[in-house]
Amino acid sequence: MVTQAGQEALEYAGLKAFEGRAAATTGEGRDPVNAPMIRHWCEAMGDTNPAYEGPDAIAPPTMLQAWTMAGLSGYAGRAGAYDDLLALLDGAGYTSVVATDCEQEYLRPLRPGDAISFDAVIESVSPLKTTKLGTGHFVTTRMDVRAGRELAGTLRFRILKYAPAARGAGRSGAGGAPDASKKLRPRPVVNRDNAGFWEGVTEHRLLIQRCRGCETLRFPWLPGCNACGGRQWDTVRAGGEGTVFSYVVMHHPPFPAFDPPYAVGLIELAEGVRIVSNVVGVAPDKVRIGMPVRLEFMRADAELELPVFRALEGGEA
Ligand code: ZN
Numbered sequence: 001m002v003t004q005a006g007q008e009a010l011e012y013a014g015l016k017a018f019e020g021r022a023a024a025t026t027g028e029g030r031d032p033v034n035a036p037m038i039r040h041w042c043e044a045m046g047d048t049n050p051a052y053e054g055p056d057a058i059a060p061p062t063m064l065q066a067w068t069m070a071g072l073s074g075y076a077g078r079a080g081a082y083d084d085l086l087a088l089l090d091g092a093g094y095t096s097v098v099a100t101d102c103e104q105e106y107l108r109p110l111r112p113g114d115a116i117s118f119d120a121v122i123e124s125v126s127p128l129k130t131t132k133l134g135t136g137h138f139v140t141t142r143m144d145v146r147a148g149r150e151l152a153g154t155l156r157f158r159i160l161k162y163a164p165a166a167r168g169a170g171r172s173g174a175g176g177a178p179d180a181s182k183k184l185r186p187r188p189v190v191n192r193d194n195a196g197f198w199e200g201v202t203e204h205r206l207l208i209q210r211c212r213g214c215e216t217l218r219f220p221w222l223p224g225c226n227a228c229g230g231r232q233w234d235t236v237r238a239g240g241e242g243t244v245f246s247y248v249v250m251h252h253p254p255f256p257a258f259d260p261p262y263a264v265g266l267i268e269l270a271e272g273v274r275i276v277s278n279v280v281g282v283a284p285d286k287v288r289i290g291m292p293v294r295l296e297f298m299r300a301d302a303e304l305e306l307p308v309f310r311a312l313e314g315g316e317a
Helices: 004-016 035-045 061-068 081-091 195-202
Strands: 022-028 096-106 116-125 134-147 150-164 207-211 233-237 241-250 262-269 274-280 292-301 304-311
Touching (some): 004 116, 022 081, 061 096, 061 116, 081 150, 195 233, 195 304, 241 274, 274 292
Antiparallel strands (some): 096 150, 207 233, 241 262, 262 274, 292 304
8 A cells, every 4th residue: 555655755756867867958059149139138128238338248147048049939859858847747736837936157258159059957856845836846957058168157947836725715615704815905015125105105195216316216116226226215206197008908817806807007107107006987998098097095905005096088987
């Protein structure tokens, strides 16, 4: 007779055997390191570091993975042990996956002209772990990126392959009381960088950060200024006028605290910064880009008030 612990040990031995195996066959970067890709990356990131320009330019270190990417057409015949491992985990019931973290290590700068090669191994498979999401195994893959034959950097990716925790426990069955906490909106994550914003909300003030150095406004709240890097800031109170810069109407998936369909807008405040919030006072299908809106504060529940934006045209919902 096989106990559950014995079954798990047997299962883990099978998974552990994947450690050290090639996750995929070795690859060559599609293009050598080159100035146009560096320029596009820097433009997209807003990174104006002079080290990435000119005759002695290096590539931004965080581009490491970009040089290994195949683009839409993919690399032919790159299937490796990784797919087999995932299939095994699927078969054992760990059908869900979430990427948990990524580490990068830079050993040598990459320069235009460097030819890239890379390989990836399954570095480790953890014993069975139970997390808030469910029970499963963490799988770490390591990709080594080389310029010529020299190791330039290493990327580690970790995923959790897991069996989702049972949902709705206590909600089904005769007489099962609904779990009230499931019907509350998610709580904001308040930390030292954004606490002032949430204090403002409790006083019905929508506060925008302003850099003390260059006076650039920023939202959402951040520890430093994107324009000048300055770390000193104060705040300005938003006047409350805005327009819908963009929006989506949520239909699916349903979340217990929300009643679909509802509109989520990216609101451009008169001050110039944008905030994601609900658009209220109008049927979701009447929300339009450019629609004028005005700030108000909505009590979501006993502990939570939120800034929302009321449509100033389009009629009542
Ligand atoms: Zn600044």
